[in-house]
Amino acid sequence: MAVNTDKNSYTILFAVVMVLVVGSLLAFTASALKPNIKENERIEKQQNILYAMGINGNEGTGDITFVDAKKAEAKFATNVSEQIVLEVKDGKIINEMTGEEFANSEDTDKGIEPYLIDVKKQQTRVKEGKSRYLPLFISDNNGQKVYVAPIRGKGLWDAIWGYVAIDKKMVVQGAFFDHKGETPGLGANIKQRYFMDDFTGERLLSDEGVFRGITVAKGNNDPKNEDKDDYEVDALAGATITGDGVSAMIKKDLKLYLPYFKNL
Amino acid sequence: MGLLSKKDTKLITDPLADNNPITIQVLGICSALAITAELKASLVMGIAVLFVLGVGNVVISLLRNLIPSKIRIIVQLIVVASLVIIVDQVLKAFAFELSKTLSVFIGLIITNCIIMGRFEAFALGNGPWKSFLDGIGNALGYAVILIIVGFFRELLGSGTLFGIPVLGDPIEKTGVYSIGYENNGFMLMPPMALIIVGLIIWVQRSRNKDLIED
Numbered sequence: 001m002a003v004n005t006d007k008n009s010y011t012i013l014f015a016v017v018m019v020l021v022v023g024s025l026l027a028f029t030a031s032a033l034k035p036n037i038k039e040n041e042r043i044e045k046q047q048n049i050l051y052a053m054g055i056n057g058n059e060g061t062g063d064i065t066f067v068d069a070k071k072a073e074a075k076f077a078t079n080v081s082e083q084i085v086l087e088v089k090d091g092k093i094i095n096e097m098t099g100e101e102f103a104n105s106e107d108t109d110k111g112i113e114p115y116l117i118d119v120k121k122q123q124t125r126v127k128e129g130k131s132r133y134l135p136l137f138i139s140d141n142n143g144q145k146v147y148v149a150p151i152r153g154k155g156l157w158d159a160i161w162g163y164v165a166i167d168k169k170m171v172v173q174g175a176f177f178d179h180k181g182e183t184p185g186l187g188a189n190i191k192q193r194y195f196m197d198d199f200t201g202e203r204l205l206s207d208e209g210v211f212r213g214i215t216v217a218k219g220n221n222d223p224k225n226e227d228k229d230d231y232e233v234d235a236l237a238g239a240t241i242t243g244d245g246v247s248a249m250i251k252k253d254l255k256l257y258l259p260y261f262k263n264l
Numbered sequence: 265m266g267l268l269s270k271k272d273t274k275l276i277t278d279p280l281a282d283n284n285p286i287t288i289q290v291l292g293i294c295s296a297l298a299i300t301a302e303l304k305a306s307l308v309m310g311i312a313v314l315f316v317l318g319v320g321n322v323v324i325s326l327l328r329n330l331i332p333s334k335i336r337i338i339v340q341l342i343v344v345a346s347l348v349i350i351v352d353q354v355l356k357a358f359a360f361e362l363s364k365t366l367s368v369f370i371g372l373i374i375t376n377c378i379i380m381g382r383f384e385a386f387a388l389g390n391g392p393w394k395s396f397l398d399g400i401g402n403a404l405g406y407a408v409i410l411i412i413v414g415f416f417r418e419l420l421g422s423g424t425l426f427g428i429p430v431l432g433d434p435i436e437k438t439g440v441y442s443i444g445y446e447n448n449g450f451m452l453m454p455p456m457a458l459i460i461v462g463l464i465i466w467v468q469r470s471r472n473k474d475l476i477e478d
Binding site: 029033043 | 349356
């Protein structure tokens with residue numbers, strides 16, 4: 001071949017063509033697979049919410065196991081008896097909607113199933129001075145209602161998020177945490193059973209009804225987490241910042257629900 | 265052999281043993297340490313690298329007369345990076361659970377020096393078919409070591425293989441645990457992968473004296 005590949009003009013031409021070809025190839029793949037990926041993420045949200053409610057495929061004390069992905073949709077429909085959306089601004093509830101009202105709304109910021117509400121988007125809305133939509137997923141177990149709320153915050157490297165199930169007195173019934181890029185073996189362990197299970201039974205409110213939250217504490221006062229009245233769970237070794245992130249997102253995001261629970 | 269000539273066969277078999285990318289060339293060590301605590305992760309990483317290296321080698325080889333030498337490293341990087349993104353997207357779409365456990369490591373493929381090493385050393389100077397075989401061979405050689413290391417780490421560290429308990433129940437004290445055996449938590453730490461790789465190198469070199477450097 002007689003192409004002089006050392007010429008500058010050729011090098012630039014090659015680079016341009018390469019970028020165009022690779023760029024369109026990747027764009028094509030991404031858009032072709034997008035529906036599948038979206039669907040997987042949707043099912044995952046349902047699985048996470050069900051997990052926080054205590055509906056999961058866990059066996060023994062080992063790993064976390066979700067309900068089967070194929071059954072998640074049906075289980076979600078039967079177990080989540082009600083979805084509601086609270087519209088809050090400056091710490092006050094200005095509107096309370098049922099899931100259907102929210103999903104059928106013409107408003108572009110609404111119009112989705114409440115469990116698909118993106119907490120990150122809602123946090124941005126507050127920064128823009130708008131109201132924030134807070135979803136709650138309610139399961140009714142023979143009159144014992146459990147409320148699941150999504151939370152989101154910052155870990156060491158990237159976002160962390162979770163779902164916390166509480167009863168009407170804001171006592172934690174179950175929790176699920178996940179993360180985008182925490183260090184495997186350290187911060188990533190917030191996704192382990194032994195960390196999540198510690199939250200069950202912890203209280204968010206003091207006896208006087210003041211919001212205290214739960215701190216991921218390094219004090220080692222209660223390593224087995226038997227004391228459920230100390231507003232603390234035992235921290236993970238080597239994951240201080242991730243643990244602090246978990247405390248912060250619980251305090252910040254769950255506090256927003258306080259007015260609702262005060263009126264129950 | 266009808267399909268493969270003797271030379272072609274060597275391209276696949278050499279990296280499996282006497283020219284293994286991990287134990288002889290000492291490439292790709294970082295991922296060998298990071299993901300071999302479980303056999304399943306080792307296997308999937310092996311398959312992912314097999315795909316990226318096989319296809320990548322062919323792409324580079326087809327372009328070898330067109331790639332300007334001044335920017336060849338960047339071109340190689342782009343090829344690896346786009347293949348990795350495709351693998352990642354496909355896993356997310358069709359094996360979501362798996363992609364969640366692997367997402368950190370999929371990104372690591374880009375930094376796997378075996379891939380850039382084969383592009384640079386082989387694909388830029390050989391035809392597509394040979395390059396494909398070379399890519400498959402090296403990826404298999406990589407996968408074999410990963411699987412051996414993963415097998416021992418998971419077996420001795422957690423007492424399981426592919427997540428299935430094979431040594432009995434450590435809490436109920438059944439199987440070998442009933443005679444006082446304990447899981448070695450140390451095996452789950454990355455340095456133990458290095459020690460196992462070291463042992464493999466030792467065995468390999470004591471069997472084949474030609475590999476010993478002076």
